[in-house]
Structures are given as structure tokens and as C-alpha cells.
Amino acid sequence: MKLHPILVGACSAMAFVGAARAETVTIATVNNGDMIRMQKLTDDFTAKNPDIELEWVTLEENVLRERVTTDIATQGGQYDVVTIGNYEVPIWAKQSWLEPLTGLPAEYDVDDLLPAIRGGLSVDDTLYAAPFYGESAMIMYRTDLIEKAGLEMPDEPSWEFIGEAARAMTDRDNDISGICLRGKAGWGENMAFLTAMANSFGARWFDENWQPQFDTPEWKEAVQFYVELMNDAGPSGASSNGFNENLTLFQQGKCGMWMDATVAASFVTDPEDSTVAENVDFALFPDAGTGNHGNWLWSWNLAIPATSDAKDAAKAFVAWATSKDYTALVAENEGWAAAPPGTRTSLYENPEYQEAASFAEPTLAAMNAADITKPSVQPVPYTGGQFVAIPEFQSLGTTVGQLFSAALAGQMSVDDALAQAQQVATREMKRGGYN
Amino acid sequence: MARTVSTRHKAIATVAAWFIALLIFFPILYTVVTSFKTEPEAIAGISLIPSGTFENYVEVQAQRDYFKPFMNSVIVSLGSTLIALVIAVPAAWSMAFSPTKRTKDILMWMLSTKMLPAVGVLVPIYLIFRDTGLLDTRLGLTVVLTLVNLPIVVWMLYTYFREIPGEILEAARMDGASLMNEIIHVLTPMALPGIASTMLLNIILAWNESFWTIRLTAAQAAPLTAFIASFSSPQGLFWAKLSAASTLAIAPILIMGWFSQRQLVRGLTFGAVK
Numbered sequence: 001m002k003l004h005p006i007l008v009g010a011c012s013a014m015a016f017v018g019a020a021r022a023e024t025v026t027i028a029t030v031n032n033g034d035m036i037r038m039q040k041l042t043d044d045f046t047a048k049n050p051d052i053e054l055e056w057v058t059l060e061e062n063v064l065r066e067r068v069t070t071d072i073a074t075q076g077g078q079y080d081v082v083t084i085g086n087y088e089v090p091i092w093a094k095q096s097w098l099e100p101l102t103g104l105p106a107e108y109d110v111d112d113l114l115p116a117i118r119g120g121l122s123v124d125d126t127l128y129a130a131p132f133y134g135e136s137a138m139i140m141y142r143t144d145l146i147e148k149a150g151l152e153m154p155d156e157p158s159w160e161f162i163g164e165a166a167r168a169m170t171d172r173d174n175d176i177s178g179i180c181l182r183g184k185a186g187w188g189e190n191m192a193f194l195t196a197m198a199n200s201f202g203a204r205w206f207d208e209n210w211q212p213q214f215d216t217p218e219w220k221e222a223v224q225f226y227v228e229l230m231n232d233a234g235p236s237g238a239s240s241n242g243f244n245e246n247l248t249l250f251q252q253g254k255c256g257m258w259m260d261a262t263v264a265a266s267f268v269t270d271p272e273d274s275t276v277a278e279n280v281d282f283a284l285f286p287d288a289g290t291g292n293h294g295n296w297l298w299s300w301n302l303a304i305p306a307t308s309d310a311k312d313a314a315k316a317f318v319a320w321a322t323s324k325d326y327t328a329l330v331a332e333n334e335g336w337a338a339a340p341p342g343t344r345t346s347l348y349e350n351p352e353y354q355e356a357a358s359f360a361e362p363t364l365a366a367m368n369a370a371d372i373t374k375p376s377v378q379p380v381p382y383t384g385g386q387f388v389a390i391p392e393f394q395s396l397g398t399t400v401g402q403l404f405s406a407a408l409a410g411q412m413s414v415d416d417a418l419a420q421a422q423q424v425a426t427r428e429m430k431r432g433g434y435n
Numbered sequence: 436m437a438r439t440v441s442t443r444h445k446a447i448a449t450v451a452a453w454f455i456a457l458l459i460f461f462p463i464l465y466t467v468v469t470s471f472k473t474e475p476e477a478i479a480g481i482s483l484i485p486s487g488t489f490e491n492y493v494e495v496q497a498q499r500d501y502f503k504p505f506m507n508s509v510i511v512s513l514g515s516t517l518i519a520l521v522i523a524v525p526a527a528w529s530m531a532f533s534p535t536k537r538t539k540d541i542l543m544w545m546l547s548t549k550m551l552p553a554v555g556v557l558v559p560i561y562l563i564f565r566d567t568g569l570l571d572t573r574l575g576l577t578v579v580l581t582l583v584n585l586p587i588v589v590w591m592l593y594t595y596f597r598e599i600p601g602e603i604l605e606a607a608r609m610d611g612a613s614l615m616n617e618i619i620h621v622l623t624p625m626a627l628p629g630i631a632s633t634m635l636l637n638i639i640l641a642w643n644e645s646f647w648t649i650r651l652t653a654a655q656a657a658p659l660t661a662f663i664a665s666f667s668s669p670q671g672l673f674w675a676k677l678s679a680a681s682t683l684a685i686a687p688i689l690i691m692g693w694f695s696q697r698q699l700v701r702g703l704t705f706g707a708v709k
Contacts, residue, residue, distance in 0.1 A: 026654050031668045036498060055654035058499070058665035067650060074558065076565045078653045244672065248478045273475065273672075 022053040023313045028068055029083040030061050030300070034133050034340045037330060038321055044329055045320045052313045061188075068305075072097045077307040080314040084129065086120040086299045086372075087387050093128040099304040099311055101127045101318065108319050112344050117299050120372050120383075129301035130322035133263065134342025136366035137196055137296035137386070139283040140250065140268055141257040142276060145169045145176070149256075156284045156293075159200070159225060162257070166233035169256030178233030180255035181226070184242035185405035187397025192386040193259065194404055195397075196294030198222040200287045204376035205388050205425075210434035212425035214400075214418045221288075224414050227407055239409035251275060259285060261298065262366050265359030266337060282362035284369060290377045295385035297370040299342065342367055396428045463685070469678035477674040491679035498676075499665060501683060508658035509687075510573050511648070512641035515580035516634055519588045522581075524630070527592035528618055532601055542593065545586040553583075553646045564651060571653040579651060580641045588637055595629025596622065628701045635692070635699050642688045659684035 029035045035058070042054055057079070059067060064083070071078045072092065084092070092098050104110060104127075110118070113131060121129045139157065146153055149168035154161065166178030182193040195205070203218035213219060230238050233256075235249055243260055247267055250258045251274040258264070271277040285294040302318045304311055320326060327339045327347060336356035339347060341363055347353050348364045357363075372385045383389045387397065400421045407417035429435055469477050470492070471485035495501070530538045560579065561570075569575030599622065607621045623630065645660040652661060663684050666677040692699065 028653070031665055031673065039498070057653045057657070057661075059649070059661070060664050060667035063649060063664060070557065070561055070650070074561050074565060076561065076570055078570055244478075244668075248475075248672065251475070252479075 022051050023310050024053045024055055025080045025310050025313050025317050026055045026057060026078065027081040027083075027302075027317070028057045028059065028064060028079045030064055031058050032300075034300075035083065037334065037338065038132070038326075041326075041329055041333065045317060048320070049313075049316055052316065054317065072305050072307065075307045077305070077309060079305055080308040080310045081302050081317060082305055083132070083300055084303055086117070086129075086131075086297065086301060087384070087389060087393070089121050089129045089301060089303065090123055090383070090389055091391055092303070093123040093126075097306055098128045099306050099308065099315075101130060101304070101315065104130075104315070104319055108323055109346075112324065112346050114343060114345055114367060116297055116367055116370055116372065117343055120297060120299065121301055129303035130318050131299040131301050131343040132322055133340035134297070134299035134367065135261045135263045136298075136342070136363070136370045137193075137260060137285050137294055138262050138265075138362055138366040139257055139259050139285065140265060140280055141165075141283065142169070142253075142255070142279050143281050144279040145256045153281065153283050157286050159286045159288045162286050163225070163229055166229060166257060170233040175254055176256060177235040177249070177254060178256040179229060180235055180241065180246040180249050180258045181230060181238070182242055182246065182260065183230065183234075183239040183405055183408045184245070185239075185398065185401040186242070187387065187394050187401060189242045189401060190405055190408075191397040191401040192296070192298075194223070194226065194401075195388075196285065196296040196386040197226060199376050199385070200285065200290060200292050200294045201225075202288065202290045202292065202377050204378045204380045206381060206429070206434075208379055208381050210381060210429050212422050212429060214422040214425060219418055220414070223404060223407065223418060226404075227414055230408055239405045261296075262359070262363040263341065265363060266341070266357070269358060282359060284362070284365060292377050293366075293369045295370045295372055295375045297367065297372050297385045390432075392428055392432050396425060399424050399428075463689075466678045466681050466685075469675055470682045472675050472678075474672035474675045477678070478672060491675045492683070495666070495676055495679045495683065499662060499680075501662065504657055504659045504662040505687070507573060507576075507652075507656055508642055508660075508684075511576045511580060511656075511658055512638045514573070514577040515584065515641045516637040518577065518581045519585050519637055520630065520634060523585060523588040523592050523633075524618065524623070526589050527596050528622060530589075530593050531596035531599075532604060542590065545589055549586055557650060560647075561651070570651060571655045571657075573656045575651060576648060576656050576658070579647050580644060583644065583647065584637050584640050587640070588633055591633045591636070592626070592629065595626050595633070598629075599625050628698065631695075631698045632701070635695050639688055639692065 039056055046052065046054065065088070068079065068082045068084065070076070072082075089098070110127065114134065117131045117134045118127065121127055121131060139153070139162070141153055146165060146169060149165065151165050151168060153165070157165075162179070168178065170176065170178035182190045184190055198204075198219055201218050201222035203216060203222055204213050207213055235241065235254065241249070243264070246255065246258055246260060247264055249255050250268055253276045258268075265282060268274050268280050269277050274280075285296065287293050302321055304314045304318065308314050322343065324344065324346060327344065330339050331352070336350070336353045339353060339357075341347070341357075341360075348360055354360050370385055372383050374380075375383070375385050375388075384393075387393055403412070403417040403421050403424075406412045407414050465483070468483055468485050471487050471489070473486055473488055473490070476482070476486060530542065564570045564575050569578065603625070604617055604621060607617050612621065643660070645664070648658050648660045649664055652658070663677065663680050666673055666680045
């Protein structure tokens with residue numbers, strides 16, 4: 001029996017199978033509406049790229065962050081594409097954990113990305129992640145309730161006006177709170193809002209020498225205003241409320257105003273889920289005469305870990321998922337209002353999108369008002385808006401958030417919360433070698 | 436009179452037992468009820484009357500494949516349980532019937548490994564798994580779950596084995612039984628209720644383990660715990676869908692527990708009343 005031809009045949013067959021086997025791209029992501037929609041539309045990508053297979057790992061936001069951090073820091077190489085926020089991108093890029101997104105095809109049109117978003121995802125002018133959707137923060141308010149209160153919302157309201165309007169719109173007998181704001185402790189929960197609010201009051205987390213600034217009058221004024229406003233016009237149990245809880249309250253008609261991520265605009269104006277969809281309008285995040293509107297800027301982005309062994313395939317997927325064509329694909333399948341917002345200038349210039357999404361203009365105005373290179377009107381050594389872009393911020397922000405949440409719940413005074421925040425931050429910055 | 440008091444005590448004990456049982460069962464009941472609500476209903480307030488929609492189950496199935504994580508859960512929990520029993524039966528036999536002066540210390544040391552927070556050894560284990568190619572594999576997950584539950588399995592079997600009179604094993608030895616025969620043909624049949632309940636409990640523990648199963652897996656070996664976790668959402672309503680996913684994930688183990696409850700109770704009370 002001649003073995004030689006059989007061996008040659010077997011080897012050829014194995015080589016053929018090897019060559020024909022599709023390259024697998026493993027994508028780690030969070031569970032939100034836009035990401036789920038993307039997963040449903042990936043047939044378009046696999047049809048155009050038959051040699052690439054996609055596998056999804058969907059996790060809760062904090063677990064995803066921890067999981068991906070562990071994998072990248074230990075060079076585990078489990079993921080080829082990761083969904084991360086603009087908080088992580090510059091920090092991870094500086095650690096050389098992310099693959100630079102160079103060499104994207106010309107039709108991708110990098111210059112079409114909103115400048116504020118693109119700036120937050122670049123280090124030394126090199127893009128390290130592609131934005132999937134972006135958001136700022138703005139005021140969502142009930143037109144019927146503000147009219148009933150005899151007031152008119154300015155395009156750029158001050159905190160003073162917000163305080164007056166919230167108290168006037170509060171109707172405890174009918175279970176309506178004038179204002180709903182985040183109170184649940186966490187760096188991405190109450191501290192996202194309070195940091196933006198403090199920015200608008202002229203406060204800053206650190207001075208140029210990384211000295212914490214919670215003992216300044218600006219922080220005192222901001223936190224005192226927040227606690228008093230929520231006590232007078234906020235819902236009960238506000239110290240447990242985050243984005244989802246406030247979304248629910250607003251959709252059920254129990255809030256006169258809500259200040260939060262612009263992405264919520266599509267939820268509160270959706271008549272299927274919101275009982276107040278017909279009576280919602282928007283305004284810019286307030287300021288306290290500083291001209292600073294909080295500088296809240298967040299984006300969920302797709303990045304490629306440096307440890308990926310399928311970088312080219314991963315880049316092809318990232319380019320597809322964040323392209324203009326993908327936006328058009330979403331519009332074709334689910335309408336323009338469902339297009340992922342806050343990443344591309346062309347979307348906001350599109351008349352069909354403007355017509356379908358009543359929140360398009362205020363969203364763009366909010367995003368254009370945010371400048372994460374100058375979070376505060378005072379000089380600062382960091383970038384960021386509703387966060388401080390340093391690795392220590394996750395734990396520090398959460399600890400400070402617990403103190404402010406306790407102040408909101410009445411478990412400690414604002415002065416005590418600020419004094420303890422100052423102590424904690426001073427200790428953490430010393431430990432981190434900042435001063 | 437004594438009989439009246441006894442009856443009253445029995446009635447009180449029965450009511451208390453029902454109350455505690457309902458209290459323990461309520462979260463599971465509420466999860467199932469919530470899975471048949473719409474998302475706005477799910478967060479509207481506590482109510483045990485759902486609108487009866489099956490939409491969440493349809494949506495959950497449309498979003499993620501249930502079968503793959505289900506099979507991963509079955510393989511990993513059964514595999515880790517069998518390996519743990521193979522290791523633990525001889526270990527417990529040795530400690531129960533041939534104890535040394537260090538046996539108690541060894542048992543305490545084994546138990547003390549459960550006192551370390553799992554996150555404390557996450558990075559070393561992750562690195563070992565990375566270097567041995569065990570990340571995101573069923574084999575890796577089986578190994579880690581075996582190690583995680585082994586102390587409990589050894590302890591439980593040790594407790595059951597101690598209830599068996601050593602003289603019976605001695606008699607078997609005198610009749611010429613080898614060590615293997617003694618364990619397989621004499622000890623195991625006598626301790627079967629204990630071994631069965633240990634096995635069932637270990638399957639339940641492995642099925643429900645979420646720290647390692649989420650952190651050491653990605654797309655291939657992720658079991659049902661990761662399936663549930665994927666439905667938590669940072670922006671948007673998700674309680675009803677999460678409840679549907681949880682119901683689907685716990686249903687197999689609940690059914691298994693229901694059918695094997697007699698064995699479980701018999702094993703858990705083995706030797707409790709002499």
C-alpha cells in the first residue's frame with residue numbers, strides 16, 4: 001500500500017481546511033440598546049467579510065470593565081475588540097494596551113467624527129478607539145408642568161432658575177417631583193453628575209499641583225445646592241437612584257425635570273415606553289454664571305487590545321460598526337431615530353435624522369458645549385468632564401460618591417462629607433505619588 | 436393537657452416552617468413572576484400579578500443562544516463534581532478511619548482555603564490559566580470548580596463516613612477485602628445517601644458559581660451564570676428580561692433538586708438522629 005499519496009492528500013486537505021477556516025473575532029461588550037441592535041445587524045458584516053466570524057461576550061458594565069482590565073493587563077488575549085469608555089481610552093493607550101487605529105479606509109472619513117469625541121479618543125493625535133455612540137448631558141423637562149408653573153425654560157438656564165423651577169413644579173400630592181437627579185453612589189453614577197455640576201459651579205477636583213479642592217467654596221456651594229434642591233424638590237429615596245431609576249420615574253410622569261445623559265432623550269420621547277413622550281423638551285446643562293455647562297462627554301467605543309491575534313479582522317469590524325454605512329443600515333432597518341447618536345457630524349447634518357429625532361439639535365448643542373480638555377474654568381492638570389482621567393478615579397470617585405450619597409440621604413452633613421472627601425482624596429493622591 | 440401543648444407547639448412549628456420556607460422561596464417566586472411582566476411593570480412596584488407576557492423569553496432567546504451556555508453548565512458542574520468525588524472519597528476515608536494527630540489540622544486547613552476572598556487569587560490563577568491555555572475552556576473551568584468545592588466535599592464525606600462503624604470495615608478486611616474493594620463495595624454502598632447528597636449539593640454549588648465562571652471564560656466556555664449577567668444593562672430597562680434569563684438558568688437545577696429532594700434530605704440528615 002502506498003502511503004505517500006495518501007499522506008500528501010491528507011496534508012493538502014488539512015491545509016485547505018486551515019486556509020478555509022474563518023478567522024474569529026471575539027467582541028466584549030455591554031448590554032444596551034445600541035449594542036444589541038449592532039449584534040442583530042452583523043449579518044451585513046459577515047456577508048461582506050465571509051472569512052471573519054464574530055463571537056460576542058456581553059457583560060454587565062462594571063464586570064466588563066474589570067474583566068477586560070484583567071485580561072489586557074495580564075495579556076490574556078481573550079478579546080479582539082473591547083467596548084470601553086472614553087475614560088479608559090487615553091489611560092490604556094498610554095500603557096500601550098491598545099492598538100492604534102491607523103490605516104482606516106478613506107471612506108471611513110475620520111474627519112467626520114465629532115471633534116470633541118475624537119479628541120477624547122486620541123493620544124498624540126493618534127486615534128486609539130472608534131466611537132460607537134456618544135453622549136453629553138442636558139436637561140429634559142416637562143413642557144406641560146413648567147407651563148403650569150408659569151415659567152419658561154431658557155435655552156441656557158442658570159442653576160438659580162433650575163432651583164426655582166424645580167420647586168415650583170413639585171406637586172407632592174400627585175407624586176410629582178420637580179427634579180430627578182442621580183444619587184446612587186459610584187464614580188459613574190452620582191459622581192458623574194456631581195462632577196459635571198461642580199464644574200459648572202467653577203469647582204475643580206485638583207489644582208495644578210494635584211492638591212484636592214473639596215475644601216473650596218465652589219464645591220461647598222455646588223454640593224449644598226444639590227442636597228437642598230433634592231430635599232425640597234427631589235423624589236423620596238433619591239440616594240438610591242441612578243440613570244435607570246430616574247429614567248423610569250421620568251417616563252412614568254413623576255419628574256418635572258431630569259438632567260442626565262443625552263442618550264436618554266430617545267427613551268423619554270418614545271411613546272411606547274414613555275407616558276410623557278408628547279410633553280418633553282430639552283435645554284442645555286445649566287451653569288452658575290461661569291459659562292461652563294458641566295463638560296459631560298461620554299462615548300462607548302470599540303478598541304482593539306494590543307494582545308489580539310486577529311488585529312486586521314478586528315479593525316475591519318471596528319471600521320464597519322462605526323462607519324457612516326452602518327448608520328445608514330440602522331436607519332434602513334429601524335428608522336433614523338435609532339441611529340447611534342453623538343459620533344459623526346454628518347448624522348446631525350442629515351435632514352432625515354433631524355426630522356426623525358427631535359432631540360438631535362439639543363444633543364449636538366450639548367456635545368459641542370463640552371470640552372474635556374478644560375473641565376473647569378480654573379486651571380487643572382487633568383482632562384475629563386464628568387470624570388477625571390486618571391487611573392485612581394474609579395476607586396476615589398466611588399468613595400467620594402458614597403460620602404455625597406450619605407449627605408443626600410441625611411446621614412451626614414454636607415460639611416462633613418466634603419471634609420472627609422478632602423481627607424480621602426489627599427491620602428489617595430499621596431499614595432498614587434502625585435504629591 | 437400535655438397532648439394539647441404538644442399539638443399547639445406542632446402547629447406553631449408548622450406555621451413557622453411554612454413562613455421561613457416561603458421567605459426563602461420568595462425571591463425565586465418573584466423572579467419567575469417578574470419574567471412574565473413587561474419592563475415598565477417590572478419596575479413599577481412590588482406586585483405578584485404579572486400581565487402574563489412571554490415577550491421576555493422570546494427576546495432573551497432572540498438575543499442570546501441558551502443551549503451553548505446550558506451545555507457548558509451541565510458539563511462543568513457534572514465534571515467538577517465527579518472529579519471532586521473521585522479525590523474526596525479516598526481522602527475522607529483516610530481521615531475518618533485512619534486518622535492521625537494532624538487530621539483535624541488538615542481538615543481545618545482545607546476549610547481555611549474557603550475563607551480567602553476569591554478575588555485575592557484572581558490574578559495568579561488568571562496567569563496560570565493563560566500560560567497553560569486553559570482560559571475560556573471547559574476543562575479549565577472544571578478544574579477550578581473542582582478545587583473551589585473540594586474542601587466542602589471532603590468535609591461532608593468525612594462527616595458521613597464517621598457515622599459508619601469502623602468494625603464493619605474491619606470485618607471486610609478480615610474477610611480478605613482489598614482496600615479498593617473495601618471502599619467500593621463496603622463503604623460506598625453504606626454511605627450512599629451521604630455521597631448522593633454531597634454530589635447533589637456540589638452540582639448546585641458548581642451550577643451557581645459566578646465569580647470564576649464569569650472571569651475565566653469569554654465566548655466558548657461561558658456557562659449560564661454568564662448568560663444571566665449579559666442581560667444587566669447600564670442604560671435602559673432590563674429587569675423583566677433579566678428575570679426571564681434567570682428563570683431559564685435556574686430551571687434545570689430547580690427541577691433536579693425537586694426530583695432528588697428525598698435523597699438530599701436523607702443525606703443531609705444522615706446521622707443527625709441516633
